[in-house]
Amino acid sequence: MQYETPILLPRKRQLSRKKIAPSVECFLVTMLFVIAVQGTYLAYVVGILTNLERRFGISSKKSGSLLSFYDIGHTVSVVLIGFLANDKHLPRITATGVLLSAVSMFVLALPMLLFGAESSDEASLSHEHEYILRNICDPARVINSAEKNCELQEKEHFWAFCILIIGQILAGIAAAPFNTVAYVYVDNNLEDKTKSPFYLSLLSSMYAFAPAFGFALSAVITRLYSTIFDVPSNVSVNNDEWIGAWWLGFVIFGLFYLAAIVPLLFFPKNLLKHDSSSFEMQQLRNKCSHDHDDHQLSLFGYDERLKETFCGQLKAAVIEFPGLVKNRVFISMIIGWMFGSYLTSGYCTYLPKYIETQFGHSASVADTYAGIVSIGSIAVSTALGGYLLTKFNPSPRKALLFLIATWFIIVITYLVGAIVGCNAPQVKELLIAAINQEKFIDKLECSFECQCTQVDFFNPVNHHARNYFSPCHAGCREYNSHLQKWDLCLCADNGPVETGLYTDECNAIFIYIASMFMGLFLGNLFFMTTMMIVLRSVYDDEKVLALSFASCTTNIMGFIPGPIIFGWIIDEDCLLWHSKCPHDHGNCVIYDNKAFRQSFHLTSAGFQFLAVISVVICYIFSRKFTFPEEERKEEMYDEYVEKQADGSYVVQTIS
Structure with missing residues (x-):
């Protein structure tokens, strides 16, 4: 009995250690949290885009290029990780990515710390006295040079x-390790490989549904003023000069990323007892399915293979690449996938801005509607379609026919969207050109003597369905601080005016959201066919290269230029730019709603129609194409017939 105590205590300690030991499930939960933060961030940036445009005078083309820089960094990083991270400590690489993500979030919030909540010109408007002086009708107003302020604003x-x-x-x-290295680590460390599809689908589904949190968060944060607490009395959420606390979300994401680093540091290089590198395991798989002549790396020793991993993989990729390019089914499917990506990179990116501009809603309301369309229809539809493809397992050719039909529904949906909309608010004597204050005020006889030349801050007011650029342009000579209204306005028969733009009552938003939701839901049901064709049209040893090539092509030709192209098209529909400086383009405050509506949806329909044409071509090629899985079935069938012929009896009927 004296020896029982020292024997039992270590066992208890061992059991307790085993309970808290790292596992695949723990890593999975950690990565689900990380991917949730990343997906939330991606949608959040889209949701606050108009706030960034207002704060820093960014045009839609520049904001589109800003979004594209994320895809540029991601594409380059994914390629490098694919070659260099093969035999490395995968959890540490993932932790490094999480740490760098936290740093990037704080960098994105840095302009708030360096330049404050408002520009030097707008800051004075936060103080009521300065606000009144800048907007009131004042015949004795002194015209000052604003070159110094322009220089400061342009630099800022x-x-x-x-x-x-x-x-x-x-x-x-x-973010590159999140959808590459993390997936490999989960798959390599599962003892029961049948669980791999389920675990990996959990990670992928988080990418689909996390953006819903991003739109929800942006809807809440854009209702908070940029300073959070010190809100000017003359500014409200529905005002055009309202700037939400855009920076706050980045700080939250950065803190979440920092919290996720800690558990990742405790995961070992391999969770399984046997320690074999992913490269060696891949070589064993290749060895079982291919001849030695097809894989020259297997001729070298283990140590030499590790040294030549990068060069060997690069050489193998170069050898296999011409075969992929000659695969017409594969290439035509990638082209269709590329054009289809403009739904996300173009339409969904600017959907919040479109709703805010077209239907006159605040940024928070626009984010909510955009989330319903983008996440409620597209993400749910894609997930449901993946389930249907798995359950019924149609042949590649049937799946292509389903994809053609559903993608054509998206084209029709865009054409409907080009019809449903509202009229743009009309500003009194506003010229359809870049703003020219001198020409603008000379035509307003009622406020001709108010010296409004220097009133360059767009602060619209309205009276009897007529909009004016500012209270000065309406001839207002008094401001009621209690009611926050301008009074004694010459253009309003010495009466008061309402703040903000007057817009005709328009309830088309409900028709628009309903039609886009249904159309995009049906149109994305078989989107996963693109992935299915890419993988099924190549051999097993070509799948990694094929998927990498497809992803890079889609990023370079779709996701990167998409926001820039749509931003440039949207800028062409601007009627009034908010900028007093000649070299600072500024942001657009009034669009030609009809032109915006038509160009936005017809451009989207054009890209989607090209995607449909590409899939039709892919289907035509597939009719004379033998898929690898069909080759395997034919080989198995021939072998079966030979065995029967060599036996004691012969089967006469073949079905």
Whole structure:
């Protein structure tokens, strides 16, 4: 009995250690949290885009390029990780990516710390006295030169935009391990490989549903003023000069990323007892399915293979690549996938801005509606379609027919969207050109003597369905601080005016959201066919290269240029730019709603129609194409017939 105590105590300690030991499930939960943060961030940036445009005078084309820098960093990083991270400590690489993600979030919030909540010109408007002096009708107003303020504002906007670019590139680079290295680590460390599809589908599904949190968060945060507490009395959520606390979300994401680093540091290189590198395991798989002549790396020793991993993989990729390019089914499917990606990179990116502009809603309401369309229809539809493809397992050719039909529904949906909309608010004597204050005020006889030349801040007011650029342009000579209204306005028969733009009552938003939701839901049901065709049209040893090539092509030709192309098209529909400086383009405050509606949806329909044509071509090629899985079935069938022929009897009927 004296020996029982020292024997039992270590066992209890061992059991307790085993309970808290790292496992695949723990790693999975940690990565689900990380991917949730990343997916939330991606949608959040889209949700606050109009706030960034207002704060730093960014045009839609520049904001589109800002989003594209994320994909540029991500594409380069994914390629490098695919070659260099094969035999490395995968959890540490993932932890490094999480740490760099946290840094990128704080970099994105840095312009708030460096330049404050408002620009130097707008800051004075936070103080009521200055606000009144800048907007009141004053015949004795002194015309001052604003060159110094222009120089400061241009520098501020330039450096802020550069910092945001750096943050986006870092975020793209840092996110590369999340959908590559993390997937490999989970798959390699599962003893029961049948669980792998389920575990990996959990990670993929988080990418689909996490953006819902991003739109929800942006809807809440954009209702908070940029300073959170010190809100000017003359500004409200529905005002055009309202700027939400855009920076707050980045700080939250950065803190979440920092919290996720800690558990990742405790995971070993391999969770399974046997320690074999992914390269060696891949070589064993290849050895079982291919001849030695097809894999020259297997001729070298284990140590030499580790040294030549990068060069060997690069050489193998170069050898296999011409075969992929000659595969017409594979290439036509990638082209269709590329054009189809403009749904996300173009339409969904600017959907919140479109709803806010077209239907006159605040940024928070626009984010909510955009989340319903983008996540409620597209994400749910894609997940449901993946389930249907798994359950019924149609042949590649039948799946292509389903994809053609559903993608054509998206084209029709865009054409419907080009019809449903609201009229743009009309500003009194506003010229359809870049703003020219001198020409603008000379035509307003009622406020001709108010000296409004220097009133360059767009602060619209309205009276009897007529909009004016500012209270000065309406001839207002008094401001009621209690009611926060302008009074004694010459253009309003010496009466008061309402703040903000007057817009005709329009309830088309409900028709628009309903039609887009249903159309995109049906149209994305068989989107996973693209992935299915890419993987089934190549041999097993070509799948990694094929998927990498497809992802890179889609990023370079779809996700990267998409926001820039749509941003450029949207800028062409601008009627009034908010900028007093000649070299600072500024942001658009009034669009030609009809032109915006038509160009936005017809461009989307054009890209989607090209995607449909590409899939039709893919289907035509597939009719004379033998898929690898069909080759395997034919080989098995021939072998079966030979065995029967060599036996004691012969089967006469073949079915």
